[in-house]
Amino acid sequence: MARTTARYEERTARLRPLRSVAPYVLRYPGLVAAALIALTVAAGTTLTLPLAVRQMIDNGFTSADTTFVANYFFLLIGIAGLLALASASRYYFVITLGERVVADLRRDVFSHVTTLSPAFFDAALSGEIVSRLSADTTQIKAAVGATASVALRNVILGLGAVGMMVVTSPKLSGLVLAAIPLVVLPLVAFGRAVRRKARQAQDTLAGATAYASEQISSVRTLQSFTNEGLVTGRFSRAVEAAFDAARASVLARAVLTFFAIFTIFASVVMVLWFGSHDVLTGAMSPGALGQFLIYSVFAAGALGALSEVWGELSQAAGAAERLTEILAEKPAISAPASPKPLPATGKGAIAFERVTFAYPARPDLPALHDVSFSVKPGETVAIVGPSGAGKSTVFSLILRFYDPEAGKVLIDGVDASDADPAALRARIAIVPQDVTIFAASVRDNIAFGRPGASGAEIALAAKDALADEFIDRLENGLDTEVGERGVTLSGGQRQRIAIARAILRDAPILLLDEATSALDAGSETLVQTALARLMEHRTTIVIAHRLATVLKADRILVMDGGRIVEEGTHESLVSKDGVYAGLAKLQFETGASAFRGAAE
Numbered sequence: 001m002a003r004t005t006a007r008y009e010e011r012t013a014r015l016r017p018l019r020s021v022a023p024y025v026l027r028y029p030g031l032v033a034a035a036l037i038a039l040t041v042a043a044g045t046t047l048t049l050p051l052a053v054r055q056m057i058d059n060g061f062t063s064a065d066t067t068f069v070a071n072y073f074f075l076l077i078g079i080a081g082l083l084a085l086a087s088a089s090r091y092y093f094v095i096t097l098g099e100r101v102v103a104d105l106r107r108d109v110f111s112h113v114t115t116l117s118p119a120f121f122d123a124a125l126s127g128e129i130v131s132r133l134s135a136d137t138t139q140i141k142a143a144v145g146a147t148a149s150v151a152l153r154n155v156i157l158g159l160g161a162v163g164m165m166v167v168t169s170p171k172l173s174g175l176v177l178a179a180i181p182l183v184v185l186p187l188v189a190f191g192r193a194v195r196r197k198a199r200q201a202q203d204t205l206a207g208a209t210a211y212a213s214e215q216i217s218s219v220r221t222l223q224s225f226t227n228e229g230l231v232t233g234r235f236s237r238a239v240e241a242a243f244d245a246a247r248a249s250v251l252a253r254a255v256l257t258f259f260a261i262f263t264i265f266a267s268v269v270m271v272l273w274f275g276s277h278d279v280l281t282g283a284m285s286p287g288a289l290g291q292f293l294i295y296s297v298f299a300a301g302a303l304g305a306l307s308e309v310w311g312e313l314s315q316a317a318g319a320a321e322r323l324t325e326i327l328a329e330k331p332a333i334s335a336p337a338s339p340k341p342l343p344a345t346g347k348g349a350i351a352f353e354r355v356t357f358a359y360p361a362r363p364d365l366p367a368l369h370d371v372s373f374s375v376k377p378g379e380t381v382a383i384v385g386p387s388g389a390g391k392s393t394v395f396s397l398i399l400r401f402y403d404p405e406a407g408k409v410l411i412d413g414v415d416a417s418d419a420d421p422a423a424l425r426a427r428i429a430i431v432p433q434d435v436t437i438f439a440a441s442v443r444d445n446i447a448f449g450r451p452g453a454s455g456a457e458i459a460l461a462a463k464d465a466l467a468d469e470f471i472d473r474l475e476n477g478l479d480t481e482v483g484e485r486g487v488t489l490s491g492g493q494r495q496r497i498a499i500a501r502a503i504l505r506d507a508p509i510l511l512l513d514e515a516t517s518a519l520d521a522g523s524e525t526l527v528q529t530a531l532a533r534l535m536e537h538r539t540t541i542v543i544a545h546r547l548a549t550v551l552k553a554d555r556i557l558v559m560d561g562g563r564i565v566e567e568g569t570h571e572s573l574v575s576k577d578g579v580y581a582g583l584a585k586l587q588f589e590t591g592a593s594a595f596r597g598a599a600e
């Protein structure tokens with residue numbers, strides 16, 4: 001008994017996550033009710049069929065009255081019509097419900113994921129999140145739709161059939177009930193083995209697919225290293241392994257099928273044997289025996305179907321669990337209950353007051369130590385420093401992607417953690433080092449800076465960013481599609497789209513992470529001119545990699561090891577002969593001519 005309880009708990013524990021899907025289902029009571037009615041009617045009509053068969057055997061063939069037979073067949077046609085209608089409606093309502101629920105789930109999970117803080121994405125794999133969004137939701141769709149209805153239908157059918165068996169012949173029913181464990185227990189055990197093998201096949205296939213998609217997405221690297229043969233060999237080994245796993249699963253299933261069919265038919269024959277004995281002695285009518293037999297076939301079929309959907313339901317429960325995990329994830333950064341409004345007239349003042357910060361992924365290794373500085377509205381400040389000095393981290397804190405452990409980040413005099421992150425970010429435009437271009441039109445890519453901007457505003461932003469020069473030459477101008485990650489654009493063109501995006505945003509604060517990769521002289525001049533326009537009348541913090549940029553800055557902050565180690569103008573810092581002087585010598589050596597040009 002204790003073991004049964006334990007197993008029961010284990011089972012409910014495995015299906016429990018499906019409960020989280022219930023609120024989604026209950027949002028559509030009309031659909032649920034229609035599905036339930038159709039289901040019950042379909043199962044009910046199916047259960048009347050054996051009664052009809054009994055009537056036929058016991059009365060139909062012996063009756064001389066042909067009208068009885070005719071009426072009887074009309075009735076049968078009516079039942080068939082009802083059964084067909086109920087089954088079709090069941091299919092429609094149940095599948096629609098599944099599709100509806102999964103659409104809502106997908107939308108909720110996606111919109112929730114977009115609100116999660118960067119700290120979450122530091123630890124999560126984006127590929128895995130996407131797979132949860134597509135594969136896991138699809139599994140739930142199957143569960144809510146087809147599987148749940150098959151389960152429910154078979155529970156109704158199974159219970160109905162068993163009930164009717166008992167009514168028809170208690171004695172034969174007792175016999176069947178005694179035989180059930182003999183049939184079912186081995187089937188359950190076999191079913192487990194089949195599921196385990198099927199799971200292995202799925203996992204192996206998932207591995208092969210992941211490998212293929214990784215290689216296809218980096219096909220240029222693959223071909224340039226002429227590794228086609230190597231990669232294909234590895235993939236085909238993975239596919240062969242998946243095939244072997246699938247064959248093992250199919251074999252187990254074939255054995256299961258043999259066993260199931262044989263034992264079920266053997267028991268039916270046994271029942272028939274006992275039953276026919278009763279018919280011969282007159283204890284039972286032939287029709288009643290036929291009726292009993294059909295009910296037992298129904299019951300056996302229902303049992304078989306239930307054992308199959310069990311596996312599918314537990315898979316869906318796993319999927320629901322993974323989705324619930326994501327939905328339960330709270331954003332580390334959120335708006336306080338009553339956010340402090342930023343001053344309406346703010347011009348983009350930024351101040352760091354003794355800020356210390358460590359990334360959640362590396363709590364014992366602070367990326368910023370006691371950093372203080374302030375930037376006045378309209379000022380241009382360059383940050384320079386060796387790789388890993390903490391320059392990008394300063395940007396992340398201004399954008400409030402993370403909160404500092406100690407100290408404050410003030411934007412227009414308001415502590416960033418008291419403000420609504422959305423209001424704060426609305427004051428900031430960013431031009432990152434690696435520009436993100438989406439697989440959309442040039443227009444949509446620029447409009448990402450301010451959704452809802454008019455066509456004229458977008459065109460003007462493109463012009464101010466000096467992007468019109470190449471956009472006009474594109475096949476469809478602003479409406480040209482740029483391909484995945486903007487593959488059809490050059491580096492300089494991508495940067496100018498990013499600048500146009502920032503111009504369109506028209507925010508008082510500009511965060512600029514200068515590209516490290518050198519462009520050809522022509523593109524470089526275009527990009528620099530566009531940037532100079534963008535920086536006008538804005539507070540700008542620029543992570544600088546070019547001498548020309550640091551020379552133009554009002555002030556330079558030199559960072560090293562998460563601290564600000566020097567501060568001043570280029571001349572004052574060079575004459576100090578400290579970190580900056582060394583860095584300038586190393587980093588800007590190639591720009592020496594630019595330095596001369598600018599200084600003269």
Ligand SMILES: Nc1ncnc2c1ncn2[C@@H]1O[C@H](COP(=O)(O)OP(=O)(O)OP(=O)(O)O)[C@@H](O)[C@H]1O
Pocket residue numbers: 122359360361362367385386387388389390391392393394
């Ligand atoms: N998301 C993150 N999670 C954990 N540690 C991080 C994360 N991002 C950066 N770091 C660490 O924080 C430190 C500062 O990184 P940051 O990106 O600010 O440097 P940087 O000065 O911008 O460097 P680079 O010029 O190379 O871009 C580095 O030691 C880096 O390894």
